[in-house]
Amino acid sequence: MPKKPHYPVPTGFFRCPPLPEAETAHYLDLGDKVLRKFLKKTLLPDPSVVWRPTGEADGVELFAGESTTSKLGKGVIQYRAKARLHATLDEVSALHAFESRKRCYEYTQLYNHDILDMITLYNCLPRSDAHPLRQVYVKWTAMQSPVPFIHDRDFCFVEAQDTFSLTSGLRGWAFCQHSIALPWCPPLHDTQLKLVRGSIYHTGCVFLETATPGVLDVIYQLATDLKGSIPSYVRKLALRRRARKITVISDFVHARRLMQVPMKTRDELMDTTRSKQCYLCDKPFFGLAKRHNCHGCGEPLLAAFSRECVNQGAHFRRLSRSVSSSQSSVEHTPRNEPEDVVDPILLLTQYGEPLQTEKPSVDLGYLTRYDQPAHREPSRAMLEEKGSDSAEFEDFLNLIAKINAKHNQR
Numbered sequence: 279m280p281k282k283p284h285y286p287v288p289t290g291f292f293r294c295p296p297l298p299e300a301e302t303a304h305y306l307d308l309g310d311k312v313l314r315k316f317l318k319k320t321l322l323p324d325p326s327v328v329w330r331p332t333g334e335a336d337g338v339e340l341f342a343g344e345s346t347t348s349k350l351g352k353g354v355i356q357y358r359a360k361a362r363l364h365a366t367l368d369e370v371s372a373l374h375a376f377e378s379r380k381r382c383y384e385y386t387q388l389y390n391h392d393i394l395d396m397i398t399l400y401n402c403l404p405r406s407d408a409h410p411l412r413q414v415y416v417k418w419t420a421m422q423s424p425v426p427f428i429h430d431r432d433f434c435f436v437e438a439q440d441t442f443s444l445t446s447g448l449r450g451w452a453f454c455q456h457s458i459a460l461p462w463c464p465p466l467h468d469t470q471l472k473l474v475r476g477s478i479y480h481t482g483c484v485f486l487e488t489a490t491p492g493v494l495d496v497i498y499q500l501a502t503d504l505k506g507s508i509p510s511y512v513r514k515l516a517l518r519r520r521a522r523k524i525t526v527i528s529d530f531v532h533a534r535r536l537m538q539v540p541m542k543t544r545d546e547l548m549d550t551t552r553s554k555q556c557y558l559c560d561k562p563f564f565g566l567a568k569r570h571n572c573h574g575c576g577e578p579l580l581a582a583f584s585r586e587c588v589n590q591g592a593h594f595r596r597l598s599r600s601v602s603s604s605q606s607s608v609e610h611t612p613r614n615e616p617e618d619v620v621d622p623i624l625l626l627t628q629y630g631e632p633l634q635t636e637k638p639s640v641d642l643g644y645l646t647r648y649d650q651p652a653h654r655e656p657s658r659a660m661l662e663e664k665g666s667d668s669a670e671f672e673d674f675l676n677l678i679a680k681i682n683a684k685h686n687q688r
Contacts, residue, residue: 282430284471285395285420286386289379292418294399294462305402308456309414309438316454316480317442320499329358332518336525337361340518343501353503354479355513359521363485363494365531367441367451370485370494371411373530374439374453377401389530390523394420394430399463402436411451412440418463420473424516431504432473434463437482444486454482474506483524498524 297305318324326349329341343356350356363370373389376382382396396419403414420432439453457477465475479501486495498521504513556562 282394282422286383287395287397287471289397292397292399292463294460297400297402302400302402305400305416305436305458306414308458309402309436309454312436312456312480313438313440313452313454313482316482316499317452317484319480320452320484320497327356338521338525340521342514350479350501351503353505354477354501355503356501357499357518357521359498359524361496361498361524362488363496363525363528363531364492365485365494365528366492367411367449367485367487367494369531369534370527371439371451372534373527375405375413376415376417376437377404377413388533389526392422392424392520392523394422396420399434399460409440414438416458416460417455420471421476421516424519425512428508428512429467429472429474429506431476431506432466432471433457433476433478434460435478446489448487448489450484450486452482452484454480456480474504476505477503479503496524496527 319327326347327343327345329343332340332342334340338359338361341358341360343358345354345356373385376385376396376398379397382398386393386396396417398415398417400416401413402416403412405411405413415437416435417437418432418434420430423430433455435455435457437453437455439451441449441451443449455478457479466473467475481500481502483499484497486497488495500521504516
C-alpha cells in the first residue's frame with residue numbers, strides 16, 4: 279500500500295519535556311525487566327503458551343500462540359515466526375538503531391513499509407563503546423492497516439536492546455517492546471490521523487549466532503492487542519504479515535553491503551553499443567536485447583545478469599549477479615560445530631535473578647534446523663481455521679482484491 283499523505287508527521291509533533299533522572303532510571307529498569315522476561319519466554323519452555331504451527335511461507339515458519347492462562351486479555355493475539363538469515367549481529371543491530379529522526383525515517387522507507395511513521399521520544403540509554411549493542415528507547419510508531427476500511431493503529435512503548443551469550447561461546451542479540459502510557463503521547467483517534475491506540479506486550483526479536491559464521495537463527499514473537507472493532511481474521515492477517523517480514527532483514531543487510539561496493543563512474547563504464555557479447559555468459563547481443571553495465575566492474579551485461587538494487591541518493595545502480603552474490607555472505611574463519619544450547623543461569627544472571635532449573639542447560643532443539651524440511655500433520659489450529667470461518671474469510675479476501683484493483687485503476 280502507498281504511504282499516506284499525513285506522514286511523516288512533523289518532528290515536533292509530540293512536545294516531550296526533558297525526562298527527569300528518576301523517570302529515566304524507571305524506564306531503564308522497565309526495559310531491563312521486559313527484556314529479561316521476553317528472553318525467558320522466547321528461549322526457555324513457557325507453560326503459559328501453547329504454540330501451534332500454522333504454515334510456512336518464504337522460508338518463515340509461523341506459529342499461533344494459545345494462552346493457557348487468563349493473564350492476557352481476550353483481544354491479545356500471539357504469533358511467533360522462525361527463520362534463518364544471512365547477517366551478523368552487528369549488522370542486525372545497526373538496522374535497529376533509532377537514535378535520530380533520520381534513522382527512523384530511513385527504516386520506514388527502506389525496510390518496514392507498513393510502518394507509517396516512527397519517532398524516538400526519548401533515548402534513555404545511548405549506545406557506547408563499552409556497550410555498542412545495548413540501548414533503551416521510548417518510541418511512538420504508527421502502523422498501516424492491512425485493509426483500507428479499518429483505521430490504522432499506533433503504539434507508545436519502551437524498547438530495550440542488548441546482547442547475551444550462549445554456553446557454546448556464540449552470542450545472541452535481542453530487542454523487546456512493551457507498551458507504556460505517556461502523558462505527552464496521548465491517543466490520536468480524535469485527530470486528523472484517526473489512529474487507534476493498540477498495545478504490545480513483550481514483543482520483539484531474538485537473533486542467535488549459529489555454528490555457520492554469518493548465519494543467524496531468528497525468532498520473532500508478537501503479543502498484540504489491536505483494540506477497537508476489528509474482525510478476528512483481520513487481526514490475524516495483520517500479525518501474520520508482520521511476522522513474515524523478518525526475511526526482509528536479509529535483503530536489507532545485503533543491500534547495505536552492496537552500498538559499500540565502490541561504484542564506477544559513467545566514464546569508466548564499458549560502451550555497451552560497441553560490446554558484442556555479455557561479459558558473464560558470453561552470449562552475443564542480438565537486435566534490441568536489453569544490455570546494462572555493472573556499476574561494480576563496469577562490464578556490459580544482459581539484463582538477466584544485472585540487479586537494480588543499490589540505492590545511492592535518488593538513483594539505483596545496477597550490479598552484476600556475480601558482484602551481488604559476492605556480498606551475500608561474510609567471510610569468517612571456520613570453527614567447530616558446537617551444539618546451540620543456552621545456559622539459563624548464564625543468561626538470566628545477566629538480566630536478574632537466576633532461574634531455578636534441574637538441568638544445567640536447555641536444549642534449543644525446538645528451534646529446528648531450517649535446512650531439514652519438516653513433515654508434520656496439520657495442526658488442530660489449522661483445521662479449525664479451515665472450518666466454519668473459511669467461506670467468510672475467502673469472501674473477505676476477494677473483496678480486498680476488488681478494492682485494490684479499483685484503487686490501482688484510478
